[in-house]
Amino acid sequence: EYPAPPGKMAAPRGWRLAWQGHCRLLHTERSAAPPPPLYPPVVASHTAKSKSAKRRRLEYFYQQVHEAPSIAEKLRLYGRLQRLKYVVYPQTFSLNADRWYQSFTKTVFVPGLPPAGAQPAGPGAPDLSELRSLACDALLQEHFYQRKRERPFLYREQQHVPGPFLTQLVSSLSAALGSSNPLLATSCLDLKPQVNFYWERGETVVCRGYRTGRIDPVRFQIDDEPLIQIRVPKQLPEFVPLDYSVPGEVPVINHKPDKLPLFKRQYDNKIFIGSKVADPCSYGHTQFHLIPDKLKRERLLKANLADQIEVTYRANGIASLFAWTAAQAMYQGFWCEADVTRPFVSQAVISDGKYFAFFCYQLNTLALTVKADQNNPRKNICWGTESKPLYEAVEGNNVKGFNDEILLQLVQFLLNRPEQL
Amino acid sequence: GAECSRALRPPERQGARAPPPPAASRPGRLSCSGPRSPQRPGLTLGAAAGGRGTLRAGARDGAMASGKVLYPLYQLGNPQLRIFRTNFFMTLVRPGVPQPEDTVQFRISMQMTRVDVKNYLEKIYNVPVSVVRTRIQYGANNKRNHKNQKVKKPDYKVAYVQLGQGQTFQFPNLFPEKEEAPEPGSVEDIQKQFMENERQKQTADPRRGGVTDWFGL
Numbered sequence: 001e002y003p004a005p006p007g008k009m010a011a012p013r014g015w016r017l018a019w020q021g022h023c024r025l026l027h028t029e030r031s032a033a034p035p036p037p038l039y040p041p042v043v044a045s046h047t048a049k050s051k052s053a054k055r056r057r058l059e060y061f062y063q064q065v066h067e068a069p070s071i072a073e074k075l076r077l078y079g080r081l082q083r084l085k086y087v088v089y090p091q092t093f094s095l096n097a098d099r100w101y102q103s104f105t106k107t108v109f110v111p112g113l114p115p116a117g118a119q120p121a122g123p124g125a126p127d128l129s130e131l132r133s134l135a136c137d138a139l140l141q142e143h144f145y146q147r148k149r150e151r152p153f154l155y156r157e158q159q160h161v162p163g164p165f166l167t168q169l170v171s172s173l174s175a176a177l178g179s180s181n182p183l184l185a186t187s188c189l190d191l192k193p194q195v196n197f198y199w200e201r202g203e204t205v206v207c208r209g210y211r212t213g214r215i216d217p218v219r220f221q222i223d224d225e226p227l228i229q230i231r232v233p234k235q236l237p238e239f240v241p242l243d244y245s246v247p248g249e250v251p252v253i254n255h256k257p258d259k260l261p262l263f264k265r266q267y268d269n270k271i272f273i274g275s276k277v278a279d280p281c282s283y284g285h286t287q288f289h290l291i292p293d294k295l296k297r298e299r300l301l302k303a304n305l306a307d308q309i310e311v312t313y314r315a316n317g318i319a320s321l322f323a324w325t326a327a328q329a330m331y332q333g334f335w336c337e338a339d340v341t342r343p344f345v346s347q348a349v350i351s352d353g354k355y356f357a358f359f360c361y362q363l364n365t366l367a368l369t370v371k372a373d374q375n376n377p378r379k380n381i382c383w384g385t386e387s388k389p390l391y392e393a394v395e396g397n398n399v400k401g402f403n404d405e406i407l408l409q410l411v412q413f414l415l416n417r418p419e420q421l
Numbered sequence: 422g423a424e425c426s427r428a429l430r431p432p433e434r435q436g437a438r439a440p441p442p443p444a445a446s447r448p449g450r451l452s453c454s455g456p457r458s459p460q461r462p463g464l465t466l467g468a469a470a471g472g473r474g475t476l477r478a479g480a481r482d483g484a485m486a487s488g489k490v491l492y493p494l495y496q497l498g499n500p501q502l503r504i505f506r507t508n509f510f511m512t513l514v515r516p517g518v519p520q521p522e523d524t525v526q527f528r529i530s531m532q533m534t535r536v537d538v539k540n541y542l543e544k545i546y547n548v549p550v551s552v553v554r555t556r557i558q559y560g561a562n563n564k565r566n567h568k569n570q571k572v573k574k575p576d577y578k579v580a581y582v583q584l585g586q587g588q589t590f591q592f593p594n595l596f597p598e599k600e601e602a603p604e605p606g607s608v609e610d611i612q613k614q615f616m617e618n619e620r621q622k623q624t625a626d627p628r629r630g631g632v633t634d635w636f637g638l
Binding site: 307308 | 519585
């Protein structure tokens with residue numbers, strides 16, 4: 001026979017009775033408050049190579065960021081640790097980059113523009129013919145009237161004519177519409193500002209180096225430089241409610257971002273909207289991007305990549321606007337563990353000088369890390385149009401085939417303002 | 422091709438390595454000294470690029486061990502290169518790490534470029550190619566043979582080709598597992614049944630719970 005298992009079976013009878021009696025004594029005495037603990041709480045180690053220690057260190061880090069006294073200090077603590085991260089370029093030659101960028105930023109792309117809210121009739125409706133003449137003036141000035149002495153060298157054609165045309169167009173239109181839109185009158189127009197954002201999404205196993213085998217979040221950084229940017233002191237109204245369920249899915253890609261191709265670098269984790277935290281114009285209105293020479297329409301058509309033309313516009317819109325809106329949200333004190341309580345909204349116009357595409361972005365969630373994304377049904381939404389030409393051709397000193405719809409859409413973008421104003 | 426180069430070279434003599442072919446009558450060429458072994462590529466040809474055109478020597482191909490394979494480098498003013506039957510080949514390989522659906526992985530000759538790969542696939546096989554990326558894989562030099570000499574694994578170039586027009590490719594399973602059910606009544610079936618019975622007899626009684634049969638009273 002097998003020996004009897006060790007346990008309470010062999011306890012002597014008297015001892016058992018006394019133990020039961022002792023329990024009964026404890027249960028009958030119900031004091032009002034429990035006595036203060038004699039020993040400090042038993043928590044996991046801080047420095048051990050264990051999951052509980054890692055969790056404890058993460059909790060301590062989150063607590064530090066939550067308790068930071070100012071926004072600048074919060075941003076400094078958030079991006080304090082430098083590690084290898086993927087550098088996401090909004091203007092990229094990679095194929096099908098818009099689907100990858102949607103998965104990195106948890107964005108749903110909706111073709112078309114958002115449902116137009118009723119704009120309050122401002123003081124004096126804008127005169128379209130006046131604005132059209134402004135646009136044609138800017139166009140003819142760059143294409144015909146101004147004698148540009150140097151011929152553009154390799155890959156500098158976009159900076160030569162379309163760049164100055166866009167700058168002139170936007171500055172003159174925003175100045176002309178300042179009377180109709182009081183928000184534009186108090187706005188700030190930046191030329192070639194820096195927009196940076198750093199975030200973590202998903203998890204991976206470190207494959208090389210002294211940290212091999214450890215589970216690490218996948219880190220991304222966007223360093224963008226839009227051509228022109230309009231920043232305003234008041235936030236734009238939301239297009240749809242915060243918890244609106246969008247008819248669309250965020251594409252899920254099960255491959256590593258290296259396959260896009262996307263490359264890693266380690267440097268400063270910068271979060272910047274175009275101005276520092278203390279600036280009063282800390283909300284974004286509209287960005288204007290210029291497609292670079294290497295991604296021009298003619299080059300893509302010559303390389304037999306005609307279907308990638310719209311993809312470049314979309315990828316640029318999604319990445320740039322996500323970086324800008326998310327950086328605005330971080331400037332207000334939100335971050336991945338403290339999700340946004342109101343949606344952040346921005347607009348963008350992406351053009352290569354002739355073709356214009358319009359994008360609207362609503363940031364509903366900043367919680368993209370694995371831990372914060374577990375029960376997060378919210379998704380960010382990006383609306384975008386196809387690229388359409390503003391004009392057919394510029395022959396001599398007149399513009400052929402000027403498209404009024406594009407100008408109207410541009411004007412509506414610039415006139416966008418919150419209901420109170 | 423290979424036949425042309427063999428015709429120009431003087432016939433090989435037994436027991437002695439063939440002297441190198443006479444230097445071409447182009448000015449500015451260095452004269453090569455001494456017999457050259459087939460493994461050493463004709464580096465002098467490529468290095469003396471003084472004249473009207475340089476030739477890339479690619480003698481590291483395992484298949485072309487006997488001759489130098491020359492790839493005419495295009496320079497402005499030269500006639501456009503037209504290759505009808507290529508000297509260089511590509512091998513479709515199964516990717517070591519999972520690749521996206523539109524990406525195909527090849528091992529190509531070290532002298533090929535991504536433009537060569539694109540033209541090769543488009544012109545010869547009519548495969549629409551969007552983008553090609555290449556890299557060179559270094560073969561390690563750590564293993565040692567029985568004489569304690571270092572043995573180098575050869576380097577090779579890998580090309581990742583992204584297909585166009587929305588096409589996808591999945592490397593096929595070349596050795597699928599075949600479940601052969603032997604027909605009932607045949608010799609194999611009876612043999613298999615007999616072997617299974619024998620195997621069952623060898624296994625211990627499951628009621629003993631894994632305890633060996635020599636352990637007991």
